[in-house]
Amino acid sequence: MISLFAPQGIGEIHKGDNLADIIMASCELRDYDVVTVTSKIVSKAEGRVVAIDHHDEKAFETLILSEARRVLRRRGSLIITETHQGYVCANSGIDLSNVDEGYAVLLPSNPDLSARRIQKQLSNKTGLKLGVVITDTFGRTWRKGVTDVALGCAGIAAILDLRGTKDSKGRVLVATEIAIADEIAAAAELAKPKAGGTPVVIVRGLDEEVFRRSSIAKEIIRDPSEDLFR
Amino acid sequence: MISLFAPQGIGEIHKGDNLADIIMASCELRDYDVVTVTSKIVSKAEGRVVAIDHHDEKAFETLILSEARRVLRRRGSLIITETHQGYVCANSGIDLSNVDEGYAVLLPSNPDLSARRIQKQLSNKTGLKLGVVITDTFGRTWRKGVTDVALGCAGIAAILDLRGTKDSKGRVLVATEIAIADEIAAAAELAKPKAGGTPVVIVRGLDEEVFRRSSIAKEIIRDPSEDLFR
Numbered sequence: 001m002i003s004l005f006a007p008q009g010i011g012e013i014h015k016g017d018n019l020a021d022i023i024m025a026s027c028e029l030r031d032y033d034v035v036t037v038t039s040k041i042v043s044k045a046e047g048r049v050v051a052i053d054h055h056d057e058k059a060f061e062t063l064i065l066s067e068a069r070r071v072l073r074r075r076g077s078l079i080i081t082e083t084h085q086g087y088v089c090a091n092s093g094i095d096l097s098n099v100d101e102g103y104a105v106l107l108p109s110n111p112d113l114s115a116r117r118i119q120k121q122l123s124n125k126t127g128l129k130l131g132v133v134i135t136d137t138f139g140r141t142w143r144k145g146v147t148d149v150a151l152g153c154a155g156i157a158a159i160l161d162l163r164g165t166k167d168s169k170g171r172v173l174v175a176t177e178i179a180i181a182d183e184i185a186a187a188a189e190l191a192k193p194k195a196g197g198t199p200v201v202i203v204r205g206l207d208e209e210v211f212r213r214s215s216i217a218k219e220i221i222r223d224p225s226e227d228l229f230r
Numbered sequence: 231m232i233s234l235f236a237p238q239g240i241g242e243i244h245k246g247d248n249l250a251d252i253i254m255a256s257c258e259l260r261d262y263d264v265v266t267v268t269s270k271i272v273s274k275a276e277g278r279v280v281a282i283d284h285h286d287e288k289a290f291e292t293l294i295l296s297e298a299r300r301v302l303r304r305r306g307s308l309i310i311t312e313t314h315q316g317y318v319c320a321n322s323g324i325d326l327s328n329v330d331e332g333y334a335v336l337l338p339s340n341p342d343l344s345a346r347r348i349q350k351q352l353s354n355k356t357g358l359k360l361g362v363v364i365t366d367t368f369g370r371t372w373r374k375g376v377t378d379v380a381l382g383c384a385g386i387a388a389i390l391d392l393r394g395t396k397d398s399k400g401r402v403l404v405a406t407e408i409a410i411a412d413e414i415a416a417a418a419e420l421a422k423p424k425a426g427g428t429p430v431v432i433v434r435g436l437d438e439e440v441f442r443r444s445s446i447a448k449e450i451i452r453d454p455s456e457d458l459f460r
Contacts, residue, residue, distance in 0.1 A: 088372035141371040142318035145409030179375030187417030
């Protein structure tokens, strides 16, 4: 059985805030919990916030391009970019919601590293075996609507590799690299009240064997050379 | 709080089996549960199984093409198709695992209809308000690994539309159509033991307001004309 809950009372996050301390104060963690944290509060704590006029579309475009390695597609005000971190997403992941007027929040520079920092602090301070997943909300190529995905992770597998595992008929399975970190991110979204303001979700009950060193950059980001649609 | 569990003891499914009865016998459902069901057992119950020599690659390709509206990309033995149902996926969603040697399981012809049939029977027999999501495992364009997505749904929103909702700063949110059915499908995967053989997962604790008539075909399948990457 898996359970998910969103600790309440995590207030506004500012540059320099210690997210591990804030998370620990908001809930009682247990061994083998996964703590999901939205990239937005990670960016705010890390100071990845820049001043921008919310009504200046040209300035927003310049900002999007400055966070991009390349532009994949454009349609109207929507720009699909490949970010410096390697994500393919809308507007380089820059979002103007839930931030003070006059500011924009950029994606964390290195979400795997952010996850590792939070995970290490949480583990050291609690003595527990924990995973951390940094989440954000991305669109999908062929399907409407957005889902939460993992931008970074630590202490929990990004990919659960079942290659070599046998199916119920005793035959070896193919195509069985499960993006468990993305499934954790998507699941966490279900535990958030619609009104928002819940940047952390605890996922409890995952198999102990999925807790290991890992990285979204290394395990999930597809190299452009392997890509069929870029 | 959201909880997910996989009822045990659902055996092999055969053509004509009544999935609603089988699900009800495997667990105690409650009001506002969502029942996720893998497309594989839906297809088996509906007789969407064809004979094929597992070692005949040409026959497999012919089968893939017969289930496709068009081919988007090819690389080696991998064929990315748009299926007759409108999904973009590998090999028209045809999988040779967890099926008897000599057979292939096709995707259900109309997973929204399959979901509606199961949901109606479950609701009528239990008197409960329930949702049903038919799931399958798809790859992603830009990210490695696979995640479970919703092929069909009934009684539960495909998209949770937050357009017009205000953020914590009181500003109206943009780009907030959450593909909740896909997040439910991904979450359900977390509750399945690695060895497989658990085609049903119950998702408990979702907001009552997300229970409504809906359809993956109408709400989630992106029309090719709106598509930036086809």
